[in-house]
Amino acid sequence: MNVTCSTKYELPKSSWVDIEFHDLTYTVPQGKNNNKLILRSVNGQFKSNELTAILGPSGAGKSTLLNILAGYKFRNATGEILINGKPRDLKLFRELSRYIMQEDLMQPMLTVYEAMMVAANLKLGTALSKKQKQTSIMEILELLRFQNAKNTLTTQLSGGEKKRLSIALELLNNPPVLFLDEPTTGLDDLSCMQCVNLLKQIAQGGRTIICSIHTPSAKMFSVFDKVYIMSMGQCIYQGYGPEVISYLRANNLECPQNFNPADFIIEIACQEYGNFQDRLVAAIDNGKSLYSSKPKSEQKTLDASESTPHNNELQILEQDKAAQPQNTRTTWRNQFSILLIRMWKQMLRDKSYLLLRTILHILIGFIVGTLYIGMGKDGSKTIFNFGFYFTSIIFFMYIPMMPVLLQFPKEYQLIKREHFNKWYRLSAYFAALTVSTIPIQLILGSLYIILVYVLTDQPMEIGRLATFYAICMLTGIISESFGLLIASQLSLVNAMFMGPVLSVPFMLLAVYGFGSGYESIPKLIKFAMYFSYLRYSLEGLIYTMLTNREKLECPEEVEFCIWTDLDYFMKDMGMENTILWLDITALIVIYILFRGGFYYLLKQRLAPNKTFLAIKYIGRLIKSQIAR
Numbered sequence: 001m002n003v004t005c006s007t008k009y010e011l012p013k014s015s016w017v018d019i020e021f022h023d024l025t026y027t028v029p030q031g032k033n034n035n036k037l038i039l040r041s042v043n044g045q046f047k048s049n050e051l052t053a054i055l056g057p058s059g060a061g062k063s064t065l066l067n068i069l070a071g072y073k074f075r076n077a078t079g080e081i082l083i084n085g086k087p088r089d090l091k092l093f094r095e096l097s098r099y100i101m102q103e104d105l106m107q108p109m110l111t112v113y114e115a116m117m118v119a120a121n122l123k124l125g126t127a128l129s130k131k132q133k134q135t136s137i138m139e140i141l142e143l144l145r146f147q148n149a150k151n152t153l154t155t156q157l158s159g160g161e162k163k164r165l166s167i168a169l170e171l172l173n174n175p176p177v178l179f180l181d182e183p184t185t186g187l188d189d190l191s192c193m194q195c196v197n198l199l200k201q202i203a204q205g206g207r208t209i210i211c212s213i214h215t216p217s218a219k220m221f222s223v224f225d226k227v228y229i230m231s232m233g234q235c236i237y238q239g240y241g242p243e244v245i246s247y248l249r250a251n252n253l254e255c256p257q258n259f260n261p262a263d264f265i266i267e268i269a270c271q272e273y274g275n276f277q278d279r280l281v282a283a284i285d286n287g288k289s290l291y292s293s294k295p296k297s298e299q300k301t302l303d304a305s306e307s308t309p310h311n312n313e314l315q316i317l318e319q320d321k322a323a324q325p326q327n328t329r330t331t332w333r334n335q336f337s338i339l340l341i342r343m344w345k346q347m348l349r350d351k352s353y354l355l356l357r358t359i360l361h362i363l364i365g366f367i368v369g370t371l372y373i374g375m376g377k378d379g380s381k382t383i384f385n386f387g388f389y390f391t392s393i394i395f396f397m398y399i400p401m402m403p404v405l406l407q408f409p410k411e412y413q414l415i416k417r418e419h420f421n422k423w424y425r426l427s428a429y430f431a432a433l434t435v436s437t438i439p440i441q442l443i444l445g446s447l448y449i450i451l452v453y454v455l456t457d458q459p460m461e462i463g464r465l466a467t468f469y470a471i472c473m474l475t476g477i478i479s480e481s482f483g484l485l486i487a488s489q490l491s492l493v494n495a496m497f498m499g500p501v502l503s504v505p506f507m508l509l510a511v512y513g514f515g516s517g518y519e520s521i522p523k524l525i526k527f528a529m530y531f532s533y534l535r536y537s538l539e540g541l542i543y544t545m546l547t548n549r550e551k552l553e554c555p556e557e558v559e560f561c562i563w564t565d566l567d568y569f570m571k572d573m574g575m576e577n578t579i580l581w582l583d584i585t586a587l588i589v590i591y592i593l594f595r596g597g598f599y600y601l602l603k604q605r606l607a608p609n610k611t612f613l614a615i616k617y618i619g620r621l622i623k624s625q626i627a628r
């Protein structure tokens with residue numbers, strides 16, 4: 001069956017970028033004084049116009065090599081990486097290359113076409129009109145055979161379609177270098193072949209395409225222009241796939257007839273026929289040589305001096321900019337609005353979740369309102385109002401925080417991919433995320449507040465209602481920020497555990513000492529109380545709702561009401577010195593601190609600076625000491 005993609009569209013030609021690496025070594029710290037060697041002085045050359053596959057058994061170091069070459073990992077790596085014969089400038093190289101990671105994570109609630117349009121708007125700037133962008137998108141979608149799936153939601157795509165969409169998204173600004181980590185994993189044979197043929201077609205436009213592959217079929221093995229086979233962090237073969245048979249024969253290893261040579265060399269790498277590691281590594285000079293069945297004298301060695309003298313990264317970038325002015329990145333403002341619209345679209349399209357949240361706000365509002373019904377003006381129930389305000393604060397703590405803890409760890413994987421591939425600046429994403437959730441919180445929050453406010457018979461004064469609303473909303477956005485702060489650093493399971501657990505001290509400190517007077521609280525606890533935003537919220541609500549009010553009426557059936565005078569109640573609670581604007585200022589400051597902290601930690605997780613690395617190192621050291 002012919003599975004070659006035959007389309008009339010061809011991608012624009014790309015600048016040539018040859019990648020070469022020498023003595024690449026990569027270690028990871030393990031235990032106290034131990035280092036694990038993952039790449040062992042490997043060498044190699046990956047050329048433009050070629051599709052190169054990195055092969056090897058599981059754990060051979062394929063992804064590690066790919067990560068280092070793409071610049072995704074670079075700490076703890078030593079050796080030399082040359083781009084067109086000149087030392088790589090990582091910052092510039094990142095502008096030239098794109099990395100398609102193994103996970104098929106897609107922005108949910110968008111169709112293929114919409115996902116492409118968002119990517120085009122972010123990557124192609126404003127130099128192209130909407131019509132031109134549409135044409136580019138349609139051409140790429142046609143090339144990747146998406147004509148019939150362009151209106152399908154990304155989450156409903158098949159495994160192969162998701163892989164192709166990941167490639168399509170990165171092809172929009174025509175990068176000269178594409179790295180792909182296991183693009184065929186999880187695909188059936190036909191989809192694998194289609195994917196590899198497509199990559200070959202893309203490479204033929206002058207691009208350097210490097211992918212890691214698990215076990216290709218014999219047919220696929222011959223499609224690659226070059227295969228680079230790894231075993232235990234070293235190179236055991238580099239050359240054209242089918243020539244591996246003669247390479248092994250030259251090293252006294254005969255591939256049985258009708259046996260897939262790719263399977264055979266991988267079995268050898270797994271030492272199924274004995275240990276040939278050193279012999280094969282020496283035969284290919286750990287990647288310094290390129291095998292060819294031609295006589296030895298005609299084989300190429302991969303010296304830097306022999307590589308084609310192309311331009312360096314800066315020259316390529318300038319050349320590309322001149323040839324493709326549409327590739328200039330869009331402004332921060334545009335990035336912000338594109339991302340904001342994407343977030344709102346996704347939020348509004350997730351109808352079942354939106355409905356669930358709406359029902360939840362109404363239901364909880366109704367339950368809380370019913371539990372505290374009519375107590376706002378009842379002199380015998382003054383203390384119950386305290387409970388009502390606290391319940392409301394807890395509601396606005398948990399409701400915005402829990403979805404964030406659940407969603408953000410997954411969202412982080414998407415941000416990592418998009419940010420690494422230079423779709424947008426992190427600050428634009430952060431600003432869009434900050435703004436995106438506010439309207440929905442304001443609307444849903446008001447559903448709860450209107451219900452409880454009316455049912456509990458709180459004073460119908462605009463000023464009090466507005467302040468009640470503002471404090472609840474501030475509590476909500478602080479809790480959301482706190483959730484983001486946690487979720488930006490932890491996995492889903494850990495975040496779901498840590499979020500509620502870390503909230504407990506905030507709750508305890510919020511009510512600590514009420515009724516016994518501020519002075520009786522120990523100094524250390526007083527100090528800790530400054531950090532509980534819930535305390536400021538609770539104080540603010542109590543002050544707003546209970547000061548400057550007339551005496552409450554004591555119902556006839558009740559013999560004695562202790563707190564009809566609310567000033568006495570405030571005094572008994574130890575809250576007579578509360579200053580509302582101070583509470584609100586503290587809430588705003590905490591919000592800024594939590595949001596700022598979230599941004600800083602997210603930035604550090606994506607690209608850690610030295611301080612952060614040192615903290616991580618100390619953490620690892622402590623962990624290893626505890627584990628001993």
Ligand SMILES: Nc1ncnc2c1ncn2[C@@H]1O[C@H](COP(=O)(O)OP(=O)(O)OP(=O)(O)O)[C@@H](O)[C@H]1O
Nearest residue numbers: 028036038056057058059060061062063064065214
């Ligand atoms: N941070 C790390 N700490 C400890 N070991 C690591 C670390 N990163 C990678 N390794 C180890 O390095 C080796 C190579 O990993 P790598 O992911 O590059 O292999 P791979 O060839 O891509 O494997 P697979 O095909 O299974 O994905 C593995 O043994 C892995 O366990």
